[in-house]
Amino acid sequence: MYGKHTFRRRVVSAWSCGIVALLSLSVPAAWAQERPTQVIDLRVEGNERMTPEAIFSHVKTRLGQAYSEDVIRADKQALLDTGHFTSVVVTKTQTDKGIVVTFIVTERPLVTKLMFIGNKAFSDNKLAGELPFGPADPVNPANVNAGREALEAKYKSSGYHFATVTVDKTALA
Known part of the structure; x- marks a missing residue:
């Protein structure tokens, strides 16, 4: 028992x-x-020239919507694709009320002046019109290279087949 x-x-x-x-x-x-997954606040840090509103116009994350890593990745890429930033970091802070999303951006420097040294065939204004950027635009390496190629094409199409265009990389820094 x-x-x-x-x-x-x-x-x-x-x-x-x-x-x-x-x-x-x-x-x-x-x-x-x-735990709430709703976005309760959107913030921007590091911006000097672009307003938060201008930055938010490029992203899909909105107040009140559910937080999504996929949307955040797309937002980060969309901001980089504007050409205004050298880097974008996104942080997520969980609070009792929801999620705070912060976009930490580093803006590119601006083009302050265009200089054409050694040019005798065209006016500076004519050459500047060939560029995909101008003063007050962000210094974007892709645009600088496209501008160099456009100027070489202009010279070659005008019979200057041996003309070369170089970019002073130190002036871009």
């Missing part, structure tokens, strides 16, 4: 441990599900 009670106690004890283990696994999952 003593053996039956011991067995019953062990079975009840095993069931109790199993139930406690299951509950302990489900409680953190329930807590994790209750």
